[in-house]
Amino acid sequence: MNSNTIDKILLKEINKRRTFAIISHPDAGKTTLTEKLLLFGGAIQQAGAVKSRKVARAATSDFLSIEQERGISVSSSVMKFEYKGYEINLLDTPGHKDFSEDTYRVLTAVDCAVMIIDNAKGVEPQTQKLMEVCRMRNTPIITFINKLDREGMEPLDIFEDIEDKLQIECVPLSWPIGMGKRFKGVYNFAKKELGIFSAGYSPKDDDGFYIDDLTDLRLDEMISETQAKQLREDVDLIVGASEPLDMDLYLNGTQTPVFFGSAINNFGVKEMLDAFVKIAPPPGKRSTAQRDVEPFEKGFSGFTFKIQANMDPEHRDRIAFFRICSGKFTKGMKVRHHRIGKEIKLSNATIFMAQERNNIEEAYPGDIIGIHNHGTIKIGDTFTSKEPLKFLGIPSFAPEHFRRVILKDPLKAKSLNKGLVQLSEEGAIQVFRPLLGNLHIVGAVGVLQFDVTMARLKAEYNVNASYETIDLSVARWITCEDEKVLKEFKKKNESNLTLDSEGWLTFLTTSVYQLGFTMEEWPQIVFHKTREHN
Known part of the structure; x- marks a missing residue:
C-alpha cells in the first residue's frame, strides 16, 4: 500500500x-x-x-451463581484503560479449574x-x-x-x-x-x-x-x-x-x-x-487465507475469538467478542459476515471499561468490541467492509478430558442436541458423536467445564443431564489425501471414530501410547492436535 x-x-x-x-x-x-x-x-x-x-x-451447586457472577461477568473479560497517552486493552485469561479452550483462543x-x-x-x-x-x-x-x-x-x-x-x-x-x-x-x-x-x-x-x-x-x-x-x-x-x-x-x-x-x-x-x-508492539499485520492484512488499511476487518453467553441472565444474551484488525469501526456501519454470506449492521457494539460496559461510537485496530449475537456468529467468523477474507490462526485444540453425557429424560433429546451444539459454538466444550452408536461424548481442556455444561443445560435448555467417565484421553482430527487409504482406515477403526459438531472426522483413543501405535500403522493418515475453525 x-x-x-x-x-x-x-x-x-x-x-x-x-x-x-x-x-x-x-x-x-x-x-x-x-x-x-x-x-x-x-x-x-x-x-x-x-x-x-x-x-x-x-461447590458444584453454586455453578449457576458462578456463571452469573464470576467476574467473567463481562467486565473482566476485556478491560480497557488509558496510561500516559496509550489506549490499553487487557484481555482476561481464566486460569486453573476455570481453564478452558476459551483461554487459548484469547x-x-x-x-x-x-x-x-x-x-x-x-x-x-x-x-x-x-x-x-x-x-x-x-x-x-x-x-x-x-x-x-x-x-x-x-x-x-x-x-x-x-x-x-x-x-x-x-x-x-x-x-x-x-x-x-x-x-x-x-x-x-x-x-x-x-x-x-x-x-x-x-x-x-x-x-x-x-x-x-x-x-x-x-x-x-x-x-x-x-x-x-x-x-x-x-x-x-x-x-x-x-x-x-x-x-x-x-x-x-x-x-x-x-x-x-x-x-x-x-x-x-x-x-x-x-x-x-x-x-509492547502496536497492532500488527494479521494473516488471512487470502493475504496479510495491515492494520492501517482503510477497509474494516475483524474476527470473533470468543463468545460469551448469558452476560445478562434476564435476556439470555450472547456477546461475540471481535478483535478489530484493520480500518475504523463506526457505530451503525454495515459489514459482510463472510461465513453466512450476509451483510449485517453493527449498531450496538459494546466496549468494556474495567467494571462497566458502554456502547461505543468508534473503535480502531487492536480494540476489542462486543456484538450482540443471536446464535448466528461463531468463533473464527470474519467480518469486513468489502472483500471476502478468512482470518487464520483461531484454533480449536484437541481436548484432554472426556465424559459421556447421560440424559435423564429421553423426551429432551432434541433440546440436549441444541444445547450441546450451542455450548460447543462458544468454545468451552467440544461434542463428538461416534460413528457407531448414539452416544454424546463431551470433550474439554479443563474438567470444570463438565460441571458448568450440566448446570447450563439445566438452566438454559431445561435439560436434566449428568455425565460419567469414559476410557478416553486423546483426540485427533483426521485428514488424508488418499481417499482409498482414508476409506480403509475408517473401516478398520470405526469404533474409535467420531464426528465433532462441525462434522470433522475425529479419532478418539485411550492413551498417547495407543495413538502412537495407530500413527505407525497408518503413516499416510495425518493426526491433527489443532484445527482451524470453519
Whole structure:
C-alpha cells in the first residue's frame, strides 16, 4: 500500500494501542496485578474492584451463581484503560479449574502477553501450557517476577528455571534487592535508578523513593552496607555478562524482558507498565487465507475469538467478542459476515471499561468490541467492509478430558442436541458423536467445564443431564489425501471414530501410547492436535 494513502489519524490511533493478556499459573498474582494495572491507569479507584476467581472453588451447586457472577461477568473479560497517552486493552485469561479452550483462543487476539511467575514457585505447568500457545504465534512476552515481599528463589535460579522450561532467554530490566523481610527495593536498568520499597506505596506516589547513583553512600544507610555492596556487584555482573534486550528477538518471542516486584504492594508494577507501553508492539499485520492484512488499511476487518453467553441472565444474551484488525469501526456501519454470506449492521457494539460496559461510537485496530449475537456468529467468523477474507490462526485444540453425557429424560433429546451444539459454538466444550452408536461424548481442556455444561443445560435448555467417565484421553482430527487409504482406515477403526459438531472426522483413543501405535500403522493418515475453525 502506498504510504501516501495511509490515513494519518488512523495510524496515530493504531500506534497508541497496546492489546495484551496476562498469563500465569493460579495464585501467581494475576488478579492482583490486573487490579494494580487498572489502578495505575486510573480505571479503578480502589483495590478490591476486580473479583478473584477463587469463587470457582465453590461447590458444584453454586455453578449457576458462578456463571452469573464470576467476574467473567463481562467486565473482566476485556478491560480497557488509558496510561500516559496509550489506549490499553487487557484481555482476561481464566486460569486453573476455570481453564478452558476459551483461554487459548484469547491469546490469538492479543499482540503480546505479560507472564507472571511466582517468586517462590518458579515456572508451573499451566504457564508452560499457555506459553506453548504463545509460541504458536511467536507472541512477544514480558515477564513479571511477583511476590518479592515473600521468601523465594534467587533471581538467577528463576532465570535458569524460565530458560530451561520455557526455552526463552531472560533479559533483566529491573533487579531486586533481597526478598521477603530483606526486600528493600528494585533497581531499574533503563533509568539507572533504584526504587526503595515501601509497603504503603501507592499509584499516586510517582517520585520520592528513588536514588539514581549506586555509588551514592546514602544507599548504604538506606538498605544496609551488605545489601548495597551485593546490589553493586549484581548490577556490575549483569551489565557485563547479560545480553542486552534485542528488540527483534523479543518481538519474535525468543527473548523476554524481566521485571521484579510485589503486585500486592504496588511495587515494581509502575516500572513494568512504563516499559510495557514503550516496548509492547502496536497492532500488527494479521494473516488471512487470502493475504496479510495491515492494520492501517482503510477497509474494516475483524474476527470473533470468543463468545460469551448469558452476560445478562434476564435476556439470555450472547456477546461475540471481535478483535478489530484493520480500518475504523463506526457505530451503525454495515459489514459482510463472510461465513453466512450476509451483510449485517453493527449498531450496538459494546466496549468494556474495567467494571462497566458502554456502547461505543468508534473503535480502531487492536480494540476489542462486543456484538450482540443471536446464535448466528461463531468463533473464527470474519467480518469486513468489502472483500471476502478468512482470518487464520483461531484454533480449536484437541481436548484432554472426556465424559459421556447421560440424559435423564429421553423426551429432551432434541433440546440436549441444541444445547450441546450451542455450548460447543462458544468454545468451552467440544461434542463428538461416534460413528457407531448414539452416544454424546463431551470433550474439554479443563474438567470444570463438565460441571458448568450440566448446570447450563439445566438452566438454559431445561435439560436434566449428568455425565460419567469414559476410557478416553486423546483426540485427533483426521485428514488424508488418499481417499482409498482414508476409506480403509475408517473401516478398520470405526469404533474409535467420531464426528465433532462441525462434522470433522475425529479419532478418539485411550492413551498417547495407543495413538502412537495407530500413527505407525497408518503413516499416510495425518493426526491433527489443532484445527482451524470453519
